[in-house]
Amino acid sequence: MDDFIFRNPTKIVFGKGTEKFTGREAANFGKRVLLHYGGGSIKKSGLYDTVVTSLLDAGINITELGGVKPNPRLSLVREGIRICREDKIDLILAVGGGSVIDSAKAISIGVYYDGDVWDFYTGKADAKKALPIGTVLTIPAAGSESSDGSVITNEDGDYKRPYGSSLIYPVFSILNPELAFTLPDFQVACGIADMTAHLLERYFTNSSPVGLTDRLLEGTMKNIIDYAGKVRENRQDYDAWAEIMWSGTIAHNNMLNTGRVGDWASHEIEHELSGIYDIAHGAGLAVVFPAWMKYTYKHDIKRFVQWAVRVWNVEQDFRSDEETVLAGIARFEVFLKSLGLAVRLDGVGIDDTRLEEMADKCSAGDTITKGSFVKLGKADILNILRLAL
Amino acid sequence: MDDFIFRNPTKIVFGKGTEKFTGREAANFGKRVLLHYGGGSIKKSGLYDTVVTSLLDAGINITELGGVKPNPRLSLVREGIRICREDKIDLILAVGGGSVIDSAKAISIGVYYDGDVWDFYTGKADAKKALPIGTVLTIPAAGSESSDGSVITNEDGDYKRPYGSSLIYPVFSILNPELAFTLPDFQVACGIADMTAHLLERYFTNSSPVGLTDRLLEGTMKNIIDYAGKVRENRQDYDAWAEIMWSGTIAHNNMLNTGRVGDWASHEIEHELSGIYDIAHGAGLAVVFPAWMKYTYKHDIKRFVQWAVRVWNVEQDFRSDEETVLAGIARFEVFLKSLGLAVRLDGVGIDDTRLEEMADKCSAGDTITKGSFVKLGKADILNILRLAL
Numbered sequence: 021m022d023d024f025i026f027r028n029p030t031k032i033v034f035g036k037g038t039e040k041f042t043g044r045e046a047a048n049f050g051k052r053v054l055l056h057y058g059g060g061s062i063k064k065s066g067l068y069d070t071v072v073t074s075l076l077d078a079g080i081n082i083t084e085l086g087g088v089k090p091n092p093r094l095s096l097v098r099e100g101i102r103i104c105r106e107d108k109i110d111l112i113l114a115v116g117g118g119s120v121i122d123s124a125k126a127i128s129i130g131v132y133y134d135g136d137v138w139d140f141y142t143g144k145a146d147a148k149k150a151l152p153i154g155t156v157l158t159i160p161a162a163g164s165e166s167s168d169g170s171v172i173t174n175e176d177g178d179y180k181r182p183y184g185s186s187l188i189y190p191v192f193s194i195l196n197p198e199l200a201f202t203l204p205d206f207q208v209a210c211g212i213a214d215m216t217a218h219l220l221e222r223y224f225t226n227s228s229p230v231g232l233t234d235r236l237l238e239g240t241m242k243n244i245i246d247y248a249g250k251v252r253e254n255r256q257d258y259d260a261w262a263e264i265m266w267s268g269t270i271a272h273n274n275m276l277n278t279g280r281v282g283d284w285a286s287h288e289i290e291h292e293l294s295g296i297y298d299i300a301h302g303a304g305l306a307v308v309f310p311a312w313m314k315y316t317y318k319h320d321i322k323r324f325v326q327w328a329v330r331v332w333n334v335e336q337d338f339r340s341d342e343e344t345v346l347a348g349i350a351r352f353e354v355f356l357k358s359l360g361l362a363v364r365l366d367g368v369g370i371d372d373t374r375l376e377e378m379a380d381k382c383s384a385g386d387t388i389t390k391g392s393f394v395k396l397g398k399a400d401i402l403n404i405l406r407l408a409l
Numbered sequence: 410m411d412d413f414i415f416r417n418p419t420k421i422v423f424g425k426g427t428e429k430f431t432g433r434e435a436a437n438f439g440k441r442v443l444l445h446y447g448g449g450s451i452k453k454s455g456l457y458d459t460v461v462t463s464l465l466d467a468g469i470n471i472t473e474l475g476g477v478k479p480n481p482r483l484s485l486v487r488e489g490i491r492i493c494r495e496d497k498i499d500l501i502l503a504v505g506g507g508s509v510i511d512s513a514k515a516i517s518i519g520v521y522y523d524g525d526v527w528d529f530y531t532g533k534a535d536a537k538k539a540l541p542i543g544t545v546l547t548i549p550a551a552g553s554e555s556s557d558g559s560v561i562t563n564e565d566g567d568y569k570r571p572y573g574s575s576l577i578y579p580v581f582s583i584l585n586p587e588l589a590f591t592l593p594d595f596q597v598a599c600g601i602a603d604m605t606a607h608l609l610e611r612y613f614t615n616s617s618p619v620g621l622t623d624r625l626l627e628g629t630m631k632n633i634i635d636y637a638g639k640v641r642e643n644r645q646d647y648d649a650w651a652e653i654m655w656s657g658t659i660a661h662n663n664m665l666n667t668g669r670v671g672d673w674a675s676h677e678i679e680h681e682l683s684g685i686y687d688i689a690h691g692a693g694l695a696v697v698f699p700a701w702m703k704y705t706y707k708h709d710i711k712r713f714v715q716w717a718v719r720v721w722n723v724e725q726d727f728r729s730d731e732e733t734v735l736a737g738i739a740r741f742e743v744f745l746k747s748l749g750l751a752v753r754l755d756g757v758g759i760d761d762t763r764l765e766e767m768a769d770k771c772s773a774g775d776t777i778t779k780g781s782f783v784k785l786g787k788a789d790i791l792n793i794l795r796l797a798l
Binding site: 022024026027036228231232235247263267 | 410411412413414415416417418419420421422423424425427617618620621624625627628629631632635636648651652655656659664667668
């Protein structure tokens with residue numbers, strides 16, 4: 021087990037109708053709140069009204085900034101920073117999914133930084149201070165509601181880049197599984213793929229032994245497999261949604277990351293797909309991850325055997341580790357397809373014309389490697405993208 | 410899944426030699442530290458010197474209070490409260506196992522309370538404010554290093570009682586598995602029984618469904634089973650100790666308790682054993698828990714079947730849930746015995762002369778029930794104690 025420091029300060033308020041407590045939680049951090057959200061869905065569902073009423077009842081002044089898009093844009097982040105400074109905002113309240121929360125996180129660190137906020141995402145600067153962020157989660161997927169990460173897209177060049185800092189753990193997150201009842205099929209599927217990918221990125225590690233976190237990661241994956249079909253069958257199944265929503269948070273709150281170093285190459289490769297083609301992150305991961313596995317499993321075949329046997333209940337072929345692993349990857353693909361997701365590039369509308377460009381951007385012109393379990397250069401990334409064709 | 414609020418703020422600093430960082434962590438909370446510890450073991454091992462040097466290097470003034478005994482005593486807690494007030498202590502640093510940490514927690518809430526600190530443990534008062542507590546853990550067992558609980562023994566009447574409050578989560582805990590290398594066999598065994606019991610108390614619940622936390626609890630139990638033998642075989646096995654130590658923390662940090670209500674009757678019954686006979690808590694749990702299981706399994710036999718199959722790899726007898734469950738309980742007893750622990754009362758030096766008295770105290774003269782999975786009155790508690798004979 022690797023040495024580690026772990027502290028996740030996010031207060032989780034979980035259960036039916038918990039969005040009514042937004043004002044009470046927000047009031048602990050001041051009187052001036054930036055209400056940050058996406059399109060019209062929270063207005064249509066009535067969530068917007070409930071949250072605004074709760075904030076006003078708690079004596080809070082609201083400034084609004086809607087319009088966050090999936091793959092949240094740098095331009096809106098810059099606008100948010102300007103507003104927070106002008107209005108002396110005390111807390112940013114993100115009401116939405118991972119994109120809204122990630123946008124709020126970027127704003128929160130930009131407010132106290134004299135340079136351009138994009139500097140954090142290009143590795144040129146590290147955040148020293150941040151505004152507190154609260155969230156009301158509407159999409160179980162990204163885990164951003166209790167994570168230290170944020171991913172932003174710079175429209176100028178189609179770059180999508182991550183940044184992490186312990187300063188951007190939300191101070192509170194309100195999780196009501198009922199809010200997921202009205203999500204479209206495709207968003208449900210992408211969310212489940214995304215949380216599964218967060219577990220897989222942590223699972224494939226060179227740290228050893230990592231007995232406890234292996235067990236916790238496997239258990240969370242099995243639970244997602246147990247309940248994914250149930251929420252797709254009955255979108256009003258509160259109990260199944262509660263399992264999926266809490267699994268998505270646990271998958272990414274870094275407890276399951278303790279004592280080990282994750283891989284994250286698949287996420288970085290996917291960022292090039294959604295950076296250029298603006299596809300949903302979960303949809304991209306469903307394509308990239310199986311290909312990544314086929315390219316890397318020989319690096320530590322025993323770890324892949326353990327995954328296939330423990331998570332996918334593959335009956336171990338004791339004479340062939342490879343057969344065992346390939347059976348596990350096949351079951352993973354069947355699972356993704358059962359959600360309605362494509363597992364090849366053509367299924368997300370990507371052909372082979374820009375694979376080289378994506379491999380080049382991901383490796384910064386073949387000057388850096390991606391991944392930790394297996395370090396990948398430009399040629400490797402290109403090979404993985406070709407395996408996904 | 411039940412509604413819940415979860416926030417565990419403890420910062421974990423985990424790894425080799427991390428006790429050297431004690432001063433750095435403590436200095437975040439002020440300049441005046443009460444150094445709280447037990448007997449001479451931390452002086453013999455050199456840990457005391459390392460911690461004191463680290464504190465002094467960080468410019469911290471140290472007040473000392475040693476002498477904490479297993480089943481920590483109320484009298485010493487009262488002395489600690491007096492010292493903290495007189496010396497205007499900023500942080501209580503507990504260097505030791507669960508007893509030292511629990512004693513520190515009692516002091517931390519007593520300092521700001523005008524009445525008698527025992528009021529918290531008898532339900533007469535609830536803490537409103539507490540001094541921050543830091544810990545350097547020497548015994549993987551109680552999980553108090555990242556929990557909101559504390560158990561204190563009142564020598565006046567041999568009462569051992571628990572108290573819980575979010576105010577007493579430690580602000581930081583330093584976990585170095587190397588510090589466990591020199592523990593005596595018996596303490597190792599008791600610690601493993603204690604952390605296993607924390608998982609079992611949470612596992613047996615009437616909340617449903619609790620898919621994710623079931624999986625996490627099962628995975629943590631399996632990991633303890635995997636590594637318990639390894640640390641007993643080779644007391645210098647850092648990696649195995651790291652797995653056991655981190656499992657002990659995860660078992661009791663309340664993450665695995667989210668959305669469910671645990672039972673805790675076995676803990677309460679055990680408190681009567683160690684309150685009167687002053688036996689080690691883990692040793693008492695190894696006796697009480699199997700008896701509690703035999704008395705209660707019919708309440709939800711499917712939950713016990715799941716436990717036997719998933720945790721103990723019992724091959725399910727599809728024609729007899731009962732046979733499956735009893736096989737699981739038998740394997741649990743074999744496991745406890747493999748640690749060198751007794752699973753019957755005579756093995757911990759307790760005969761049948763005071764069973765009635767213990768049942769009476771535990772049920773406050775048959776006026777209250779204990780447990781949540783199954784509610785137990787005085788007669789039930791007596792039956793369980795007789796099953797343990």
